[in-house]
Amino acid sequence: xxxxxxxxxxxxxxxxxxxxxxxxxxxxxxxxxxxxxxxxxxxxxxxxxxxxxxxxxxxxxxxxxxxxxxxxxxxxxxxxxxxxxxxxxxxxxxxxxxxxxxxxxxxxxxxxxxxxxxxxxxxxxxxxxxxxxxxxxxxxxxxxxxxxxxxxxxxxxxxxxxxxxxxxxxxxxxxxxxxxxxxxxxxxxxxxxxxxxxxxxxxxxxxxxxxxxxxxxxxxxxxxxxxxxxxxxxxxxxxxxxxxxxxxxxxxxxxxxxxxxxxxxxxxxxxxxxxxxxxxxxxxxxxxxxxxxxxxxxxxxxxx
Numbered sequence: 001x002x003x004x005x006x007x008x009x010x011x012x013x014x015x016x017x018x019x020x021x022x023x024x025x026x027x028x029x030x031x032x033x034x035x036x037x038x039x040x041x042x043x044x045x046x047x048x049x050x051x052x053x054x055x056x057x058x059x060x061x062x063x064x065x066x067x068x069x070x071x072x073x074x075x076x077x078x079x080x081x082x083x084x085x086x087x088x089x090x091x092x093x094x095x096x097x098x099x100x101x102x103x104x105x106x107x108x109x110x111x112x113x114x115x116x117x118x119x120x121x122x123x124x125x126x127x128x129x130x131x132x133x134x135x136x137x138x139x140x141x142x143x144x145x146x147x148x149x150x151x152x153x154x155x156x157x158x159x160x161x162x163x164x165x166x167x168x169x170x171x172x173x174x175x176x177x178x179x180x181x182x183x184x185x186x187x188x189x190x191x192x193x194x195x196x197x198x199x200x201x202x203x204x205x206x207x208x209x210x211x212x213x214x215x216x217x218x219x220x221x222x223x224x225x226x227x228x229x230x231x232x233x234x235x236x237x238x239x240x241x242x243x244x245x246x247x248x249x250x251x252x253x254x255x256x257x258x259x260x261x262x263x264x265x266x267x268x269x270x271x272x273x274x275x276x277x278x279x280x281x282x283x284x285x286x287x288x289x290x291x292x293x294x295x296x297x298x299x300x301x302x303x304x
Contacts (some may be wrong), residue, residue, distance in 0.1 A: 031070035034126070034159040034168030037063045043138050044152075045176040048145065051183045051218060056140040056176055059102065062157060063133045064168075066126035073123045074159040074167055076101075076134065079114040087140065087151035087175060095144045095151050097174065100137045108136070110155060119162070140176050148180040148220040148303070180303035182219040187275075188212045196296070201235075201280055204244070204288060209280040215250060215299065217265070217274040222304040225250065225263040227297065233257030235282075235293035244293050245283035251276030257297075 043060045066072045078099055086094020099109045104122055108115040124132060145151075152175035159168045189211050190197045201209040217223060227250070234243040248255050251274075255261045265274060 032072040033068035035065045036170040042173040050145045065131040072126040077115045078110045079156045089149045089151045096141045098139045102135045182223045182301045182303035184217045187214040213278040215276045228260045229257035230296040237291045247281045
């Protein structure tokens with residue numbers, strides 16, 4: 001669960017401011033028998049945050065062991081027990097991925113139900129009782145990760161010769177776990193000072209402040225905003241007791257600044273980009289001293 005925060009300093013001025021072997025393969029070629037062991041059997045990219053600019057990928061090992069009495073010459077092939085191609089969550093939109101054999105840099109992704117094979121592809125040669133380990137990389141297209149959850153697809157690794165005869169296979173689960181995540185920022189009339197966004201609310205006047213300010217939230221789904229005011233909803237003149245009451249609304253929802261206020265937003269079309277207008281309403285300003293009145297508003301977001 002990620003909880004980014006930002007701070008807004010608002011100012012008002014009075015002045016401008018396990019492996020299995022296929023029985024058929026054993027019957028056809030009793031002298032070549034391949035046991036395939038994948039470690040682990042679920043190839044999962046775990047804890048991926050779509051907003052941290054990290055590439056979603058992971059490397060995994062497969063061991064091929066010749067349990068027969070003669071040499072085996074095979075090519076590992078990835079096949080899909082069920083179409084279509086892509087990682088899915090609860091039958092939703094498929095997320096594309098790629099599988100790469102790191103030993104020879106070949107793309108072995110089963111785009112069309114199985115890995116594309118060429119006659120020139122190198123073979124894996126195993127003497128009797130010999131084993132060899134290959135490393136594969138699973139890479140997911142980050143532009144297609146649209147919501148939080150677990151996205152998976154079942155695949156089979158099949159050890160085949162050039163005639164497509166199978167000498168052993170094992171089943172795998174490919175997948176990516178996407179974390180609930182949210183990021184936010186400001187747009188419009190503000191400046192930055194020592195890491196804080198500073199908003200100039202203009203001259204001392206009662207009513208809606210003439211400032212265009214927006215909060216935008218990127219989220220994998222539903223999220224909660226928490227808003228608090230250092231002066232509990234008052235703009236204060238320095239360290240004096242002179243104050244001006246004010247209120248704000250975010251995305252049309254009034255925020256209670258007398259304590260920590262929460263605002264919940266439901267899931268939209270993921271990935272969610274939610275633009276929310278921020279409006280400042282200034283209270284009674286009569287008989288106030290001249291000077292700069294200010295407050296610090298803290299806003300944090302938590303994805304659900």
